[in-house]
Amino acid sequence: MNKNILIVLGSDHAGYELKLAVLKFLEEMGYDVTDVGAHSSEESVDYPVFAKSVAEKVASGKFKFGMLFCGTGIGMSIAANKVKRIRAAACSDPVTASFARRHNDANILCMGGRITTPTIGIAIAEAFLKAEFEAGRHARRVEEIFKIEHPE
Numbered sequence: 001m002n003k004n005i006l007i008v009l010g011s012d013h014a015g016y017e018l019k020l021a022v023l024k025f026l027e028e029m030g031y032d033v034t035d036v037g038a039h040s041s042e043e044s045v046d047y048p049v050f051a052k053s054v055a056e057k058v059a060s061g062k063f064k065f066g067m068l069f070c071g072t073g074i075g076m077s078i079a080a081n082k083v084k085r086i087r088a089a090a091c092s093d094p095v096t097a098s099f100a101r102r103h104n105d106a107n108i109l110c111m112g113g114r115i116t117t118p119t120i121g122i123a124i125a126e127a128f129l130k131a132e133f134e135a136g137r138h139a140r141r142v143e144e145i146f147k148i149e150h151p152e
C-alpha cells in the first residue's frame with residue numbers, strides 16, 4: 001500500500017464513530033489524513049455538506065482518495081457522486097471495496113456506521129487501499145461513465 005497519498009475523511013453524526021475508528025487505523029498505518037468533520041456524534045447534521053466537501057477535495061486532485069461515513073453509506077455515496085470526476089462506492093464488505101478499486105477505479109469509499117462494525121470498517125478501508133485499478137477493459141468502461149457525465 002502506497003502511504004504517500006493524501007486521504008480526506010468526512011462523516012455526519014451517524015458515521016462519526018466509524019470514521020474515528022478508520023481514521024485512527026489510517027494514522028497508525030502512516031497515512032496523511034484530513035478530517036473535514038463532523039466532529040461529534042451528538043449533534044444531528046446533514047450528510048450532503050460533508051459529502052460535497054470531501055468530493056470536491058478529491059475531484060481537485062489534491063487528495064487521492066476520500067472516505068465518507070453516514071448511517072448506511074448510501075446518502076454519502078449519492079451526494080458525492082453528484083460531483084464530477086467522483087466515483088463513490090458504498091461498501092459493507094472488503095470484497096466489494098476491493099472490486100470498487102480494481103474494476104471501477106472508485107476514488108471515494110463510503111460506509112455506514114449503523115451497518116458496519118469498526119473491525120469490519122477497518123478491513124474494508126484496508127481492502128480498498130490495497131487494491132489497484134486493473135485498467136484494460138475496465139478503463140474503457142470508466143471512460144464511458146465519464147462520457148455520461150460530460151455529454152458532447
Ligand code: RB5
Nearest residue numbers: 014070071072074075076
Ligand atoms: C441520518 O439519520 C441518516 O439518514 C444518514 O446518516 C444516512 O444514513 C443517510 O444516508
